[in-house]
Amino acid sequence: MKFGVIVFPGSNCDHDAYHVISKHVGQPVDFIWHRDTDLSSYDAVIIPGGFSYGDYLRAGALARFSPVMASVKKFADKGGFVLGICNGFQILCEAGLLPGALIRNRDLHFICEHIYVRTETTDSPFTNELKQGTVLRLPIAHAEGNFVCDDVTLAELQNENRIVFRYCDANGNITPEANPNGARDNIAGICSRGRNVLGLMPHPERACEDLLGSSDGRDIFRSLAATLAAAVV
Amino acid sequence: MKAKVFVSLKSGVLDPQGKAIQHSVELLGYSGISDVRQGKYFEITLDGTVDNTVARSSVEKIAREVLSNPIIEDYRVEIEA
Numbered sequence: 001m002k003f004g005v006i007v008f009p010g011s012n013c014d015h016d017a018y019h020v021i022s023k024h025v026g027q028p029v030d031f032i033w034h035r036d037t038d039l040s041s042y043d044a045v046i047i048p049g050g051f052s053y054g055d056y057l058r059a060g061a062l063a064r065f066s067p068v069m070a071s072v073k074k075f076a077d078k079g080g081f082v083l084g085i086c087n088g089f090q091i092l093c094e095a096g097l098l099p100g101a102l103i104r105n106r107d108l109h110f111i112c113e114h115i116y117v118r119t120e121t122t123d124s125p126f127t128n129e130l131k132q133g134t135v136l137r138l139p140i141a142h143a144e145g146n147f148v149c150d151d152v153t154l155a156e157l158q159n160e161n162r163i164v165f166r167y168c169d170a171n172g173n174i175t176p177e178a179n180p181n182g183a184r185d186n187i188a189g190i191c192s193r194g195r196n197v198l199g200l201m202p203h204p205e206r207a208c209e210d211l212l213g214s215s216d217g218r219d220i221f222r223s224l225a226a227t228l229a230a231a232v233v
Numbered sequence: 234m235k236a237k238v239f240v241s242l243k244s245g246v247l248d249p250q251g252k253a254i255q256h257s258v259e260l261l262g263y264s265g266i267s268d269v270r271q272g273k274y275f276e277i278t279l280d281g282t283v284d285n286t287v288a289r290s291s292v293e294k295i296a297r298e299v300l301s302n303p304i305i306e307d308y309r310v311e312i313e314a
Contacts, residue, residue, distance in 0.1 A: 061302065101304040
């Protein structure tokens with residue numbers, strides 16, 4: 001199995017993602033420059049966090065016009081696994097690979113702290129090694145993480161079991177107080193209808209080593225690796 | 234020829250920046266303000282080689298596909314001769 005980490009001008013979590021794949025997942029991984037368009041050798045593609053194009057216009061708005069994004073769309077349409085983290089989630093929404101949009105945090109602050117999310121579904125290639133309801137402690141670092149969508153989209157996400165992570169307290173309770181940015185329905189991460197595209201605001205790649213305060217993020221990469229291993233066999 | 238594009242948040246979409254601006258304005262002592270909404274304004278200068286109708290439809294397309302996110306924003310285009 002082979003992973004690719006897409007690099008836009010302004011990406012800054014690309015090396016973290018690369019490190020996690022090579023060191024913790026133990027699989028081959030390449031950086032993919034945003035002008036490249038050939039994704040044929042990859043099984044999974046990570047769109048990392050950062051500030052692609054300086055967040056000009058809107059977070060993720062300009063990255064979606066990079067040449068690689070047309071390839072990412074085709075890759076996802078064919079069932080390839082795509083993981084968008086933070087700015088990667090914003091890009092996936094702007095590109096229409098995931099519904100909704102991420103707007104300015106409710107309280108305007110750039111929030112940089114560890115939060116808790118509850119695993120809302122294990123029926124995804126990114127959470128199938130987790131238990132339903134598992135609480136993960138992960139860092140967030142964003143100013144535009146307030147997920148919004150219309151009522152129809154929200155109902156679809158709920159009915160199709162596509163809300164993968166929701167902000168919660170340490171005990172797994174979904175409360176307004178545990179919602180750091182005002183996201184609708186405490187949504188921290190959603191998947192596509194085909195379930196092969198996940199976008200989330202928290203940074204699992206920054207939570208894979210105890211030294212960094214949490215290693216809960218490993219479960220997400222472990223799930224993806226297990227999915228790929230099963231698919232390759 | 235110049236095109237002006239105004240992008241604003243749809244009504245109902247939270248605008249915390251607008252709220253903060255409103256708060257500051259009120260601190261200055263201005264009263265009678267019930268809401269402030271922040272938006273974006275773009276000036277696109279056209280080189281005049283395409284006619285008005287074509288220019289308008291191109292700018293509308295740019296406003297829809299690039300300058301605004303239809304999920305959260307509305308846009309309005311004005312063409313200035």
